[in-house]
Amino acid sequence: MQPKVRSDDLTFTEAARRKQIVAAAIDTIAEVGYTKASFAKIAQRAGLSSPSLISYHFADKDELIGQVVAEVCAAGGEVVRPHADPAASSSDTLRAYVEGSIAFYDTHRRHLRALMQILNGHPHARERWVNAANSAELDSIEQLLARGQRDGEFRSGFAPHAVAMILRDLLAGALLRLLGTPDLDVSAYTRELVALCLHSVEPVS
Amino acid sequence: MQPKVRSDDLTFTEAARRKQIVAAAIDTIAEVGYTKASFAKIAQRAGLSSPSLISYHFADKDELIGQVVAEVCAAGGEVVRPHADPAASSSDTLRAYVEGSIAFYDTHRRHLRALMQILNGHPHARERWVNAANSAELDSIEQLLARGQRDGEFRSGFAPHAVAMILRDLLAGALLRLLGTPDLDVSAYTRELVALCLHSVEPVS
Amino acid sequence: MQPKVRSDDLTFTEAARRKQIVAAAIDTIAEVGYTKASFAKIAQRAGLSSPSLISYHFADKDELIGQVVAEVCAAGGEVVRPHADPAASSSDTLRAYVEGSIAFYDTHRRHLRALMQILNGHPHARERWVNAANSAELDSIEQLLARGQRDGEFRSGFAPHAVAMILRDLLAGALLRLLGTPDLDVSAYTRELVALCLHSVEPVS
Amino acid sequence: MQPKVRSDDLTFTEAARRKQIVAAAIDTIAEVGYTKASFAKIAQRAGLSSPSLISYHFADKDELIGQVVAEVCAAGGEVVRPHADPAASSSDTLRAYVEGSIAFYDTHRRHLRALMQILNGHPHARERWVNAANSAELDSIEQLLARGQRDGEFRSGFAPHAVAMILRDLLAGALLRLLGTPDLDVSAYTRELVALCLHSVEPVS
DNA sequence: AATGAATGAGTGTTCATTCAT
DNA sequence: AATGAATGAACACTCATTCAT
Numbered sequence: 027m028q029p030k031v032r033s034d035d036l037t038f039t040e041a042a043r044r045k046q047i048v049a050a051a052i053d054t055i056a057e058v059g060y061t062k063a064s065f066a067k068i069a070q071r072a073g074l075s076s077p078s079l080i081s082y083h084f085a086d087k088d089e090l091i092g093q094v095v096a097e098v099c100a101a102g103g104e105v106v107r108p109h110a111d112p113a114a115s116s117s118d119t120l121r122a123y124v125e126g127s128i129a130f131y132d133t134h135r136r137h138l139r140a141l142m143q144i145l146n147g148h149p150h151a152r153e154r155w156v157n158a159a160n161s162a163e164l165d166s167i168e169q170l171l172a173r174g175q176r177d178g179e180f181r182s183g184f185a186p187h188a189v190a191m192i193l194r195d196l197l198a199g200a201l202l203r204l205l206g207t208p209d210l211d212v213s214a215y216t217r218e219l220v221a222l223c224l225h226s227v228e229p230v231s
Numbered sequence: 232m233q234p235k236v237r238s239d240d241l242t243f244t245e246a247a248r249r250k251q252i253v254a255a256a257i258d259t260i261a262e263v264g265y266t267k268a269s270f271a272k273i274a275q276r277a278g279l280s281s282p283s284l285i286s287y288h289f290a291d292k293d294e295l296i297g298q299v300v301a302e303v304c305a306a307g308g309e310v311v312r313p314h315a316d317p318a319a320s321s322s323d324t325l326r327a328y329v330e331g332s333i334a335f336y337d338t339h340r341r342h343l344r345a346l347m348q349i350l351n352g353h354p355h356a357r358e359r360w361v362n363a364a365n366s367a368e369l370d371s372i373e374q375l376l377a378r379g380q381r382d383g384e385f386r387s388g389f390a391p392h393a394v395a396m397i398l399r400d401l402l403a404g405a406l407l408r409l410l411g412t413p414d415l416d417v418s419a420y421t422r423e424l425v426a427l428c429l430h431s432v433e434p435v436s
Numbered sequence: 437m438q439p440k441v442r443s444d445d446l447t448f449t450e451a452a453r454r455k456q457i458v459a460a461a462i463d464t465i466a467e468v469g470y471t472k473a474s475f476a477k478i479a480q481r482a483g484l485s486s487p488s489l490i491s492y493h494f495a496d497k498d499e500l501i502g503q504v505v506a507e508v509c510a511a512g513g514e515v516v517r518p519h520a521d522p523a524a525s526s527s528d529t530l531r532a533y534v535e536g537s538i539a540f541y542d543t544h545r546r547h548l549r550a551l552m553q554i555l556n557g558h559p560h561a562r563e564r565w566v567n568a569a570n571s572a573e574l575d576s577i578e579q580l581l582a583r584g585q586r587d588g589e590f591r592s593g594f595a596p597h598a599v600a601m602i603l604r605d606l607l608a609g610a611l612l613r614l615l616g617t618p619d620l621d622v623s624a625y626t627r628e629l630v631a632l633c634l635h636s637v638e639p640v641s
Numbered sequence: 642m643q644p645k646v647r648s649d650d651l652t653f654t655e656a657a658r659r660k661q662i663v664a665a666a667i668d669t670i671a672e673v674g675y676t677k678a679s680f681a682k683i684a685q686r687a688g689l690s691s692p693s694l695i696s697y698h699f700a701d702k703d704e705l706i707g708q709v710v711a712e713v714c715a716a717g718g719e720v721v722r723p724h725a726d727p728a729a730s731s732s733d734t735l736r737a738y739v740e741g742s743i744a745f746y747d748t749h750r751r752h753l754r755a756l757m758q759i760l761n762g763h764p765h766a767r768e769r770w771v772n773a774a775n776s777a778e779l780d781s782i783e784q785l786l787a788r789g790q791r792d793g794e795f796r797s798g799f800a801p802h803a804v805a806m807i808l809r810d811l812l813a814g815a816l817l818r819l820l821g822t823p824d825l826d827v828s829a830y831t832r833e834l835v836a837l838c839l840h841s842v843e844p845v846s
Numbered sequence: 847a848a849t850g851a852a853t854g855a856g857t858g859t860t861c862a863t864t865c866a867t
Numbered sequence: 868a869a870t871g872a873a874t875g876a877a878c879a880c881t882c883a884t885t886c887a888t
Binding site: 064065066077078080081086087 | 877878879880881882
């Protein structure tokens with residue numbers, strides 16, 4: 027509580043310190059999990075002289091974690107979501123979405139591992155920070171599928187909402203795989219994943 | 232380290248106590264998460280007089296958690312794995328495997344929530360307790376897929392290993408969905424999921 | 437939170453430890469004040485090996501403080517309150533009440549110093565622990581004064597409620613004096629105080 | 642210890658800043674108590690950019706608190722003390738002293754609440770800052786009482802010193818009452834209080 | 847004259863574990 | 868077989884104060 031009269035504009039050094047701490051927090055959480063990621067460990071990783079320096083820059087642990095989540099979401103913001111380009115075919119949009127997601131997961135494993143740890147360790151993380159984004163993403167997929175059905179590009183025998191969920195869950199499962207299998211052949215995995223997705227929605231013959 | 236080092240000669244009461252404690256641990260972990268599931272809370276839920284009773288019956292927390300994982304795996308052991316009945320078609324086997332898995336997840340949410348919490352909270356849970364089982368399951372799927380391809384029942388254009396992983400991950404994602412969506416329409420979800428799986432492997436015709 | 441399944445019956449040793457800790461808390465609070473009376477200092481004074489032993493025996497600081505207040509109130513319970521003995525004259529009852537209060541303050545300075553520190557340092561102490569007792573005491577005085585007026589023993593020109601408050605406040609002031617003046621001539625003080633009280637309520641003649 | 646050691650040559654701005662800080666300290670202490678009145682809270686209330694500004698203007702917390710006490714005492718300096726006007730009767734002087742004190746308490750509750758908090762929270766406040774003033778006040782009362790006795794205006798049966806103390810304590814108790822009872826009927830209370838004081842010292846007739 | 851950044855001791859509380867009984 | 872008592876490290880967080888600028 028010491029500093030901050032809350033001037034919503036941050037000093038240069040302040041901003042830098044916060045970034046540094048958030049980065050160290052991401053690494054620490056990714057490595058030891060949310061609940062074991064104490065200020066002491068984070069401070070040590072950041073090379074700070076004392077854990078209290080974190081308390082100095084963040085109101086409490088929740089604010090720090092919130093920043094971590096924000097950082098991760100910012101990184102994936104534009105990528106992880108089907109881009110509704112009317113010019114592109116639904117198939118291509120779907121393919122781009124799946125490929126983009128996996129690529130993002132692949133290049134941001136540390137971020138996403140931290141995010142998963144937070145989601146599992148923090149009692150209110152989901153409702154507070156990611157539920158909204160998830161719903162939006164789900165809607166985007168559903169609309170994409172519905173469009174594909176309307177255009178006759180996708181088979182009409184499935185319920186867009188249920189399949190959207192399944193596709194989303196498929197990506198969630200893929201993320202788990204990626205995080206748990208450091209030496210995964212990502213391009214092969216992606217290739218088959220895309221093929222599977224497309225096969226599963228395309229007309230039967 | 233007062234109690235048994237060997238697990239062979241467990242007293243009857245000893246075995247009963249351990250089961251009781253493991254059950255309480257599952258409930259507690261499912262409810263509050265692995266890291267917040269202290270001996271105190273587990274003992275309270277089990278109606279024990281003191282947390283030290285847990286230390287008395289288990290060498291340390293890791294042994295208890297190991298037993299919890301074992302219990303959960305035992306519950307799902309026979310179910311969660313494609314049953315290679317040579318008489319059945321590959322499609323039907325696959326369908327049975329997927330449906331069986333989801334059904335098991337649905338009826339054992341508490342167990343699986345606990346398991347997920349442990350996998351996410353314990354630094355070495357995966358390598359120590361579940362990697363082997365996962366590999367075995369993965370192999371079963373892969374063999375099923377290969378058989379289907381050999382028999383011409385499945386399209387031949389995919390790599391059995393990669394697709395096996397993806398199917399496995401799809402189920403992992405489904406589990407996450409189930410745990411996070413208490414009021415999910417499970418039968419609709421299952422129906423679409425099975426359809427998607429079959430579509431994705433069947434010949435293009 | 438560690439122990440206690442809350443069996444409302446205390447072990448012998450448990451009860452002894454709690455008494456010991458409460459006693460050390462009283463001494464510590466009396467000496468350094470409520471807010472500076474940390475578990476560390478209390479534990480040190482009680483000769484405990486660690487502050488956490490206090491947390492082991494009391495749910496939190498509030499429970500400990502509550503016990504301290506209870507102990508002090510128990511000590512003064514019967515004393516500090518006018519005893520409505522119908523056989524005694526109102527004057528004698530009043531005299532006994534005032535003398536008894538002062539005597540109690542005198543012999544329990546440490547307890548009362550601790551109580552005052554708590555009342556001043558704890559945000560909710562008054563409403564939680566002593567308001568009820570205070571009101572009851574005030575009522576007793578008021579009734580005594582009213583009786584004295586009815587019997588013609590006291591002059592009729594005062595409002596019993598207001599004067600009851602003033603008498604109560606007079607004792608509060610006396611307590612402050614006693615606590616602030618270790619070498620006070622208590623018997624002289626008491627003598628004059630009683631005289632003053634009686635003079636102030638007796639008929640003008 | 643960067644700033645002034647001497648208090649003679651205070652810059653104009655310096656003096657203004659100190660006043661501002663002292664005022665904020667009074668409000669803060671009155672509201673949250675001495676021990677919880679951190680530099681951070683005081684600085685925030687004063688609209689300062691940083692708690693360190695307080696350290697800059699005051700050697701340490703004690704110096705600030707000393708100034709707070711001085712400010713409060715200055716406010717009540719002339720009021721709270723019987724004014725030995727030889728022309729007035731002792732009764733009237735006494736009445737004026739009591740009425741004036743209560744009136745002052747009533748109109749300066751915030752100041753006096755802060756003062757009480759300090760006296761109760763600071764280990765050496767009394768001896769360091771107020772004992773002298775209290776003794777002086779006590780002497781004044783004692784002399785007034787003695788004069789009244791000499792003049793035959795007061796009954797001769799009491800010890801001026803002891804009764805002076807008691808009157809002083811009565812006012813202390815009244816202050817506590819005032820601070821603890823925001824909606825007290827002050828004029829009724831004062832009326833009875835004055836009556837009680839006069840009755841208690843006047844001749845029995 | 848002022849300030850943002852930093853510091854390290856201190857706060858109450860939780861924890862898995864030990865040990866004598 | 869079981870238990871109440873105890874322990875000390877760890878936790879997030881607050882504090883008055885220092886210091887370079």
